[in-house]
Amino acid sequence: MPELLSESQINSYHDTGYLVLENHLPDTILDSIRAEILRFEEEARELSVSNERLELEQGHTAEQPRIRRIRLPHTISDAMRELMYSDHILAPVRDLIGPDIRLHTSKLNMKSPENGAAIEWHQDYAFYPHTNDDILAVGVIIDDMQSENGPLMVYPGSHKGPVYDHHVDGVFAGAFIPKDAGLNPDDAVELTGPAGSISIHHGRTVHGSAMNTSDKSRRILFYEMMAADAFPINGSLTQWNGIEDYNTRMLCGEPTIAPRLKDIPIRIPQPQPDTPISIYEIQKGLGKSGFSGST
Numbered sequence: 001m002p003e004l005l006s007e008s009q010i011n012s013y014h015d016t017g018y019l020v021l022e023n024h025l026p027d028t029i030l031d032s033i034r035a036e037i038l039r040f041e042e043e044a045r046e047l048s049v050s051n052e053r054l055e056l057e058q059g060h061t062a063e064q065p066r067i068r069r070i071r072l073p074h075t076i077s078d079a080m081r082e083l084m085y086s087d088h089i090l091a092p093v094r095d096l097i098g099p100d101i102r103l104h105t106s107k108l109n110m111k112s113p114e115n116g117a118a119i120e121w122h123q124d125y126a127f128y129p130h131t132n133d134d135i136l137a138v139g140v141i142i143d144d145m146q147s148e149n150g151p152l153m154v155y156p157g158s159h160k161g162p163v164y165d166h167h168v169d170g171v172f173a174g175a176f177i178p179k180d181a182g183l184n185p186d187d188a189v190e191l192t193g194p195a196g197s198i199s200i201h202h203g204r205t206v207h208g209s210a211m212n213t214s215d216k217s218r219r220i221l222f223y224e225m226m227a228a229d230a231f232p233i234n235g236s237l238t239q240w241n242g243i244e245d246y247n248t249r250m251l252c253g254e255p256t257i258a259p260r261l262k263d264i265p266i267r268i269p270q271p272q273p274d275t276p277i278s279i280y281e282i283q284k285g286l287g288k289s290g291f292s293g294s295t
């Protein structure tokens with residue numbers, strides 16, 4: 001029996017590769033996350049370059065701090081760690097990929113008003129291929145999400161298609177242009193909804209988001225996770241420090257040492273560019289944008 005999702009929501013996720021649960025979180029949780037973000041913005045005033053906690057946006061100053069990503073927020077914020085382990089997040093995930101769940105990573109992507117950076121089209125699975133694709137990302141929508149502030153966009157059904165080539169001139173660029181790959185730009189849909197909603201997208205779903213040109217901020221907290229029997233393929237960007245370390249990432253259920261294999265065409269994200277490991281830097285290798293003009 002599902003814990004939280006209806007049968008039609010579960011079927012819709014498996015058909016389309018995404019789901020939005022509107023007004024899913026209580027205001028108290030949203031308030032505590034927003035308060036944490038303010039704390040990190042205060043911290044950013046002291047920075048002129050990004051560090052291991054905060055990645056700065058172009059135009060950042062001490063007077064007007066601009067962060068484009070809070071890195072691994074579950075390790076530096078109690079509120080964001082508690083939310084990650086809560087049934088608000090884990091119950092729908094269990095309904096989709098089973099009882100045994102391992103964390104891959106967390107991040108809070110912020111698009112500042114007027115110039116918040118685009119994230120080019122990609123599949124998470126291209127960054128971290130695993131032995132099976134019971135892999136998904138939960139996005140906690142912190143600001144009302146509308147077309148104008150750069151919502152997450154997805155190609156419905158693309159999780160059943162190919163794993164696209166995310167390389168340019170033989171180097172991993174972490175992105176591709178959907179039109180060049182045969183996708184129809186008109187098929188992309190925006191995952192909009194009020195603050196407190198969550199989105200869930202499959203690890204193979206093609207997704208991205210345009211620049212935020214509005215006067216509103218756009219913040220989404222992502223928790224990326226997978227079935228415990230999905231193991232990283234060598235060459236994946238997953239940090240792997242042995243099984244004991246890997247098992248510390250269990251969010252619920254039981255770990256295993258028996259990977260489940262699924263027949264998926266895999267291309268490893270190698271060789272890597274000579275840039276820091278950040279999607280924003282890696283995607284500069286694409287040399288163009290899927291969000292300028294048509295997608």
Ligand SMILES: O=C(O)CCC(=O)C(=O)O
Binds near residue numbers: 107151208220
């Ligand atoms: O923040 C977004 O809109 C997309 C984020 C994403 O896909 C990523 O960080 O891998």
